Amino acid sequence: MKKATDNKKNLKHIPVLNKEAINFLRPMEGGLYIDATLGLGGHTESILEASGYKSTVISFDVDDKTMAMASKRLESFKDNISFVNKNFTTIDHVLSEMGISKVDGILADIGTSSYQLESSGRGFSFLREEPLDMRMDPGLQFTAFDLVNDMNFDELSDLLYRLGEESFSRQITKSIIKYRTTNPIKTSTELSAIVSNSIPRKFHPKRIHPATKTFQALRIAVNNELENLKEFIEKGIKLLNPGARIIIISFHSLEDRIVKRSFNYFKSSCVCPAGLPECRCNKESILKVITKSPVTPSKNEVESNPRSRSSKMRVGEKK
Numbered sequence: 001m002k003k004a005t006d007n008k009k010n011l012k013h014i015p016v017l018n019k020e021a022i023n024f025l026r027p028m029e030g031g032l033y034i035d036a037t038l039g040l041g042g043h044t045e046s047i048l049e050a051s052g053y054k055s056t057v058i059s060f061d062v063d064d065k066t067m068a069m070a071s072k073r074l075e076s077f078k079d080n081i082s083f084v085n086k087n088f089t090t091i092d093h094v095l096s097e098m099g100i101s102k103v104d105g106i107l108a109d110i111g112t113s114s115y116q117l118e119s120s121g122r123g124f125s126f127l128r129e130e131p132l133d134m135r136m137d138p139g140l141q142f143t144a145f146d147l148v149n150d151m152n153f154d155e156l157s158d159l160l161y162r163l164g165e166e167s168f169s170r171q172i173t174k175s176i177i178k179y180r181t182t183n184p185i186k187t188s189t190e191l192s193a194i195v196s197n198s199i200p201r202k203f204h205p206k207r208i209h210p211a212t213k214t215f216q217a218l219r220i221a222v223n224n225e226l227e228n229l230k231e232f233i234e235k236g237i238k239l240l241n242p243g244a245r246i247i248i249i250s251f252h253s254l255e256d257r258i259v260k261r262s263f264n265y266f267k268s269s270c271v272c273p274a275g276l277p278e279c280r281c282n283k284e285s286i287l288k289v290i291t292k293s294p295v296t297p298s299k300n301e302v303e304s305n306p307r308s309r310s311s312k313m314r315v316g317e318k319k
Contacts, residue, residue, distance in 0.1 A: 015042030016109060016308045020295050021247050024315045025105045027051040032100070034239075035059040036088040036108035036232065041070035043107055048077055058082045058098075060091065062137035087137065089228050092235045102241045109249040110229060111311065112136075112219070124219065126192035126211040132185065134215075134222045144218040148191060149184050153177060163226075163254065164217030172198040172214060188215075207309075216252065226258060233262040237287055240318035245290065249313045256294060256312045263289050263316045290315040 015021075021043065027033060027050040035044040038061035047057050059081055061067045067085050074081060084094055088108065095101070112124055122133035123144060134144040151159065153173055160169035175198040176185065185191050195211040196204070204210045220226060229248075236246050250256045265271065266287035270279045294312035302309045 014305045014308075015039075015046065016111060016305065016311045017249055017295065017297055017301070017313050018042065018046055020313060021107055021109075021249065022046050022050050024247055024290065024295075024313075025050075025107055025245055027055050027105065029054040031055040031104040033057050034091065034103055034106040034236070036091065036106060036236070037061065037110065038067060038070050038083070039109065040066065041074045043109060044070070044081060045074060045077070047105075047107070048080055053077065053080060055104075056080055056082070058084060058095070058100075058103075060084045060086060060088045060094075062087045064138065087228060088232045089235070091232065092239065095239060101239075102244075103239055104241055104244045106236045106240065106244075106246045107249075108232070108236075108247070110225070110255050111249065111251045111307070123188035124215070126188055126195075126209055126215050129187055129189045132188055132191060134219045136223050140222065142222060144191075144222050145184075145186065147218055147221060148176060149180050159221055160214055160217045162217070163220045164213035164215075165253070166213040166217065168199045168203070174198070191215075220254070226254060229255060230258050230262060233259065234266075237262075237266050237316065237318065242318055245315055245317045247313060247315050249311055251310050251312075256314070259314045260294075263287060263314060266316070286319050288317045288319055290317050 025033070025047065027047045029051055031051060033047050033055060035047065035057050038044060038059040041059070044057050044059045048055060057080060061070070062085070064085050067083055071083050086094060121130050122135060123130040124134055132143065132145040132148060147156070147159070156176065157169045157173040160166045160172060166172065172195050175194050179185060179194055185194065191214070192211040195214045199210050205212070233246070233248065240246060248259045250259055267285055267289050269283060269285040270281055271283050272279050272281045291314050294314050297308040297311055
């Protein structure tokens with residue numbers, strides 16, 4: 001069967017750590033898999049390809065436009081794919097409604113898709129003049145515009161520090177509040193310029209844009225990403241068949257920390273406070289951690305796809 005071709009917009013679509021993820025997932029003929037973050041469909045297609053196009057994939061994505069593009073691109077495989085236009089935190093409810101209790105593997109790539117960065121028009125990129133939106137799910141109530149223009153100093157500076165790990169959070173917040181007293185901050189390029197001018201040039205990062213951490217923090221907050229990731233991992237692990245694997249690809253330390261801690265929690269057979277003479281929690285270990293340290297992209301992958309440079313992959317296997 002021929003591989004799917006990209007749509008006429010010819011968006012670049014390079015799944016991160018694709019070979020490594022598929023090797024760990026081990027798709028098999030007749031298997032049932034979850035692609036929790038469909039994007040433009042690269043990982044879904046690779047799962048099908050690895051199983052000889054004889055497996056089934058349930059693919060989730062909250063972005064209706066992205067899903068429409070992916071479903072068109074993967075039209076040749078429509079009999080093998082169920083497209084679910086919902087957040088991956090609904091995985092348990094969706095599978096229950098489909099009459100499915102267990103799956104043979106789960107893959108989630110938590111990164112922002114090429115389409116969202118380059119063509120969505122929602123202000124994910126600090127390099128384009130777009131409205132400050134940053135909602136992956138257009139149905140969400142609050143946008144980045146709301147956060148930037150409505151939060152007080154303590155709320156906004158704390159958000160940038162916690163979710164963006166931005167050491168210049170207070171300076172940036174001061175500049176934002178000063179600017180918005182006369183004009184609301186409406187676009188991604190407006191915000192990008194304010195952030196860049198707030199950080200002394202000698203402290204500008206060498207490898208990333210000065211506004212990267214601020215945009216990261218706002219995107220995470222708007223989409224409730226960290227809480228959703230933790231909830232999804234817990235639900236996903238419980239849905240795995242024995243021997244099935246869950247694979248999470250993350251792109252910054254906050255996400256990777258959640259994945260690591262969640263995997264270790266389900267690996268542990270006791271979570272009692274230190275000092276107790278005996279275990280009283282009666283917790284069962286249900287996960288084996290396959291990757292003692294995260295898998296990172298090769299030098300060749302980073303060179304061919306610079307966005308992969310910060311990616312980390314962790315793998316767990318259901319006992």
